[in-house]
Amino acid sequence: METPWDHRYAQRTQRMGSSAIRELLKLTEKPNIISFAGGLPAPEIFPVDEFSKACERVLRDYGALALQYSTTEGYLPLREMIARHTARYGITITPENILITSGSQQALDILGKVLINPGDRILVESPTYLGALQAWNAYGAEYVTVPMDKDGMITNELEEALRTGPKFIYVLPNFQNPSGVTLSLDRRRQLLEMADHYGVPIVEDDPYGQLRYEGDHLPSIVVLDDQFRNNGDNHFRGNVIYLSTFSKILAPGIRLGWVIAPQEVIRRLVQAKQGTDLHTATFNQVIVHEISREGFIDRHINKIRKVYGERRNIMLESMDRYFPPEVDWTHPLGGLFLWGILPEYLNSADVLPDAVEQNVAFVPGKPFHPSGGGHNTMRINFSNATPEMIEEGIMRLGKVLGKRIGKKVAA
Amino acid sequence: METPWDHRYAQRTQRMGSSAIRELLKLTEKPNIISFAGGLPAPEIFPVDEFSKACERVLRDYGALALQYSTTEGYLPLREMIARHTARYGITITPENILITSGSQQALDILGKVLINPGDRILVESPTYLGALQAWNAYGAEYVTVPMDKDGMITNELEEALRTGPKFIYVLPNFQNPSGVTLSLDRRRQLLEMADHYGVPIVEDDPYGQLRYEGDHLPSIVVLDDQFRNNGDNHFRGNVIYLSTFSKILAPGIRLGWVIAPQEVIRRLVQAKQGTDLHTATFNQVIVHEISREGFIDRHINKIRKVYGERRNIMLESMDRYFPPEVDWTHPLGGLFLWGILPEYLNSADVLPDAVEQNVAFVPGKPFHPSGGGHNTMRINFSNATPEMIEEGIMRLGKVLGKRIGKKVAA
Numbered sequence: 001m002e003t004p005w006d007h008r009y010a011q012r013t014q015r016m017g018s019s020a021i022r023e024l025l026k027l028t029e030k031p032n033i034i035s036f037a038g039g040l041p042a043p044e045i046f047p048v049d050e051f052s053k054a055c056e057r058v059l060r061d062y063g064a065l066a067l068q069y070s071t072t073e074g075y076l077p078l079r080e081m082i083a084r085h086t087a088r089y090g091i092t093i094t095p096e097n098i099l100i101t102s103g104s105q106q107a108l109d110i111l112g113k114v115l116i117n118p119g120d121r122i123l124v125e126s127p128t129y130l131g132a133l134q135a136w137n138a139y140g141a142e143y144v145t146v147p148m149d150k151d152g153m154i155t156n157e158l159e160e161a162l163r164t165g166p167k168f169i170y171v172l173p174n175f176q177n178p179s180g181v182t183l184s185l186d187r188r189r190q191l192l193e194m195a196d197h198y199g200v201p202i203v204e205d206d207p208y209g210q211l212r213y214e215g216d217h218l219p220s221i222v223v224l225d226d227q228f229r230n231n232g233d234n235h236f237r238g239n240v241i242y243l244s245t246f247s248k249i250l251a252p253g254i255r256l257g258w259v260i261a262p263q264e265v266i267r268r269l270v271q272a273k274q275g276t277d278l279h280t281a282t283f284n285q286v287i288v289h290e291i292s293r294e295g296f297i298d299r300h301i302n303k304i305r306k307v308y309g310e311r312r313n314i315m316l317e318s319m320d321r322y323f324p325p326e327v328d329w330t331h332p333l334g335g336l337f338l339w340g341i342l343p344e345y346l347n348s349a350d351v352l353p354d355a356v357e358q359n360v361a362f363v364p365g366k367p368f369h370p371s372g373g374g375h376n377t378m379r380i381n382f383s384n385a386t387p388e389m390i391e392e393g394i395m396r397l398g399k400v401l402g403k404r405i406g407k408k409v410a411a
Numbered sequence: 412m413e414t415p416w417d418h419r420y421a422q423r424t425q426r427m428g429s430s431a432i433r434e435l436l437k438l439t440e441k442p443n444i445i446s447f448a449g450g451l452p453a454p455e456i457f458p459v460d461e462f463s464k465a466c467e468r469v470l471r472d473y474g475a476l477a478l479q480y481s482t483t484e485g486y487l488p489l490r491e492m493i494a495r496h497t498a499r500y501g502i503t504i505t506p507e508n509i510l511i512t513s514g515s516q517q518a519l520d521i522l523g524k525v526l527i528n529p530g531d532r533i534l535v536e537s538p539t540y541l542g543a544l545q546a547w548n549a550y551g552a553e554y555v556t557v558p559m560d561k562d563g564m565i566t567n568e569l570e571e572a573l574r575t576g577p578k579f580i581y582v583l584p585n586f587q588n589p590s591g592v593t594l595s596l597d598r599r600r601q602l603l604e605m606a607d608h609y610g611v612p613i614v615e616d617d618p619y620g621q622l623r624y625e626g627d628h629l630p631s632i633v634v635l636d637d638q639f640r641n642n643g644d645n646h647f648r649g650n651v652i653y654l655s656t657f658s659k660i661l662a663p664g665i666r667l668g669w670v671i672a673p674q675e676v677i678r679r680l681v682q683a684k685q686g687t688d689l690h691t692a693t694f695n696q697v698i699v700h701e702i703s704r705e706g707f708i709d710r711h712i713n714k715i716r717k718v719y720g721e722r723r724n725i726m727l728e729s730m731d732r733y734f735p736p737e738v739d740w741t742h743p744l745g746g747l748f749l750w751g752i753l754p755e756y757l758n759s760a761d762v763l764p765d766a767v768e769q770n771v772a773f774v775p776g777k778p779f780h781p782s783g784g785g786h787n788t789m790r791i792n793f794s795n796a797t798p799e800m801i802e803e804g805i806m807r808l809g810k811v812l813g814k815r816i817g818k819k820v821a822a
Contacts, residue, residue, distance in 0.1 A: 001648075001649065001673065001674075001675075003612070003648070003649040003650065003673045003675065003676070004610060004611070004612040004650055005526075005612055005649070005652075005672075005673060005675070005676050006675065008526055008578055008579070008612070009525060009526060009679060010524070010525060010526055010527055010528045010531075010550070011528055012524070012528075013524075013525050013679055013682070013683070016682050016683055016686060038480070039480075040479060040480055041479070043475035043476075043478070043479050044475065046474060046475055046478045046479070048470050048474035048475070048478065049470075051466075051470055051474070051478065052466065052467060052470040052471070052474075055462075055463065055466035055467070055470065056463060056466070056467065059459050059460075059462055059463040059466070060463070063457060063459035063462070063463075064454035064455065064457055064459070065454075065664075066664055067454070067457045067459065067462065067662035067663070067664040067665065068451060068452070068454050068457070068662070068663060068664050069449070069450075069451055069658075069663045069664060070664065102513055102666075102688045102692070103688055103689055105686070105687070105688050105689045106687065106688040109686060109687045109688065113421070113423065113424075113549060114420060114421060114424050115416075115419055115420060115421055116421055117421045117422055117423075120421075131686070131689070134685060134686035135686045135687070137686070138524060138683065138686055139421070167419055168419070199415060200415070201414070201415040201416055201419070237412075237414070238412070238414040238416070239414060239415055241416075247480075251478035251479070251694075252478075252479060252480045253476075253477055253478040253479050253480060253481065253692060253693035253694045254478065254692055254693075254694050255513075255688065255689070255690070255691070255692040261416075262412065262414045262416060263412075264412075264414065264416070264417065265414070265416050268420060268424055271424070271427050272424070272427055272549065274545060275427060275516070275520060275542070275545035275546045275548070275549055276516070276517065276520045276546070276687070277513045277514055277516050277517040277520065277666065277688075278514055278516045278542070278666070279666070280666070281513070281664060281665055281666040281692055281695055282664035282665075283662075283664050283665050283695065284692055284694065284695070
């Protein structure tokens with residue numbers, strides 16, 4: 001049906017387009033499929049009872065407050081809680097350094113709105129988080145990429161990218177989406193030194209940092225930066241903007257994330273957020289503050305770690321057993337994803353329809369590479385499917401891959 | 412404290428700026444003030460018990476669904492409910508014509524993102540909703556304005572504005588924020604005919620349409636347009652995009668609104684929203700669907716009408732009693748606001764500090780006028796304060812205004 005809106009779309013809607021991946025993922029929406037394609041937490045361990053109790057208490061004791069409009073900055077007791085929590089990792093911030101967002105995706109959107117002029121280059125890892133590209137394409141961002149290996153961004157190749165004058169560096173240091181890879185401590189330090197040398201600030205996106213199943217916690221870049229600049233006085237200096245979320249440690253359906261940034265940046269973000277959605281739902285903020293009291297989140301994180309750690313192990317073991325030797329994959333120390341690398345001659349997007357026919361799905365890796373490449377890679381989620389489904393799904397996927405590789409070898 | 416972000420803000424942040432009103436409103440944040448400045452619903456009639464029961468049922472019966480990620484379009488049963496509700500007013504839409512948004516403000520932001528190129532003119536009423544200006548300034552909108560009188564936008568002055576080639580017309584036909592004025596039926600028809608003649612589509616913003624305290628419901632512009640184009644077959648044609656919200660009929664702290672638009676527009680809005688916040692909180696959508704079953708919202712609207720209607724009457728009576736004869740005001744048939752008009756020689760922004768000293772507050776009218784003017788106007792809210800506070804506050808405000816006018820007359 002033709003409407004008068006048809007020829008009225010803004011130019012930027014063209015850049016937001018690339019629905020290739022959306023079309024691909026539509027394939028995966030069929031009943032009984034074992035999907036490793038999404039990034040969904042395991043719903044069976046959502047703390048439903050705790051939510052129920054928190055809703056009851058909040059509506060009984062602060063119903064009018066929880067249902068009313070509130071400030072754009074976010075619910076003060078929640079910001080105070082986040083500031084206290086952040087202090088445990090070694091930096092001192094105040095609630096004025098925090099903005100509550102409607103999920104971490106909104107933090108990316110608002111950062112783009114406040115920082116990115118059309119044509120600005122953003123320095124990103126390749127591959128990088130697709131949602132950041134979607135958010136920033138709308139503001140006309142361009143990208144300069146630095147490749148990764150199994151220790152994260154290859155910092156030896158950073159200098160050339162920094163010479164192009166990027167507006168900021170965007171990095172997911174822990175169990176990266178999509179690759180599952182973690183930036184090593186040495187490289188975190190090297191990244192900071194070079195960013196400092198070139199005067200380019202950093203946006204650190206850390207949705208999974210607390211979901212580690214192996215090895216020791218590594219300090220966040222925001223924490224290392226403050227140590228680096230202050231000889232250990234732990235005062236927040238703000239060269240690194242830090243993003244995180246309650247989506248993976250509590251539940252994503254409440255859409256609650258946060259930004260830590262210098263007060264002047266927060267002031268600008270608040271201005272932009274006010275025009276964007278006035279404020280994040282008061283109700284959700286008060287509920288999450290209520291549920292988080294008395295250490296519940298720490299206990300719940302231990303439970304998540306146990307469940308996801310087991311699923312990761314089963315996936316890795318199943319891959320060892322069922323994947324052809326020509327296929328490689330990363331060994332994530334935490335998070336939700338691992339990354340499959342097929343032989344160069346295979347395009348994972350071509351493999352997907354075969355996999356879907358066998359009722360198993362993944363995300364092809366190419367769209368995560370803003371400078372191209374990655375046609376032979378794939379993102380595989382291990383948090384959502386049960387252990388039995390993981391083994392069954394990896395077996396099916398192994399067969400599909402084996403057939404493709406067999407054909408090539410035979411040809 | 413200087414940070415590397417300071418010289419990195421995007422050009423558009425300048426346009427988002429205008430914090431004059433924010434600074435003014437900070438004045439009004441003091442304890443014991445009677446504030447007519449905000450647009451807050453009356454918290455004492457929030458349906459807290461119904462929310463509590465709905466939370467309990469939803470978490471018991473669909474906890475995992477309500478806490479999980481969901482589609483960008485919105486929770487299907489909620490969209491189906493809105494489609495059924497819309498049918499009562501005389502147009503047939505499907506859930507594919509609906510996008511659930513994180514409050515109506517987000518609908519404005521995403522419409523701006525999808526439709527507005529820098530320099531595009533948007534035709535607005537003068538005064539118009541400040542939140543729309545805040546949302547669209549970020550996308551480089553410019554404005555062409557049509558003045559209002561007590562029957563809304565003066566459609567006889569529309570043609571000149573239409574000749575400038577605006578991208579779309581933005582109109583709040585019912586109990587407008589800020590003026591409280593309602594667009595008459597004749598003018599609704601005239602607006603449609605002229606928009607049709609010039610081929611300019613319309614965005615109709617209707618947050619208060621159901622909160623009428625006097626007179627008969629007037630058909631929405633989206634409904635009239637379909638009748639106009641279809642000789643009454645009631646099929647949605649999409650020349651008018653319609654926005655509404657649960658903020659005023661249920662509670663604003665849950666941030667839940669919706670857009671009705673042609674499917675192709677919805678498809679584009681969905682793409683933009685995905686990069687903006689992935690989706691609106693699943694939990695909030697499922698709760699509101701649960702609470703809205705069995706006609707609860709209709710019953711609740713009757714209660715709101717009774718309470719706000721009474722407050723409006725008390726405010727009007729108090730103004731009759733306490734305001735100097737030189738001051739004029741609108742007689743709103745519904746909604747949350749009325750509009751005060753001072754003598755030309757008074758600037759309401761200059762009056763505000765005096766009022767705040769007497770512990771009463773309002774919003775100066777100038778910022779609602781994107782083409783200038785309105786220095787002698789003021790927006791006054793009547794939904795939030797109790798009847799006693801309304802009478803007391805209007806008495807204080809009347810004294811402040813009387814003193815100002817007395818000085819001028821004496822001088």
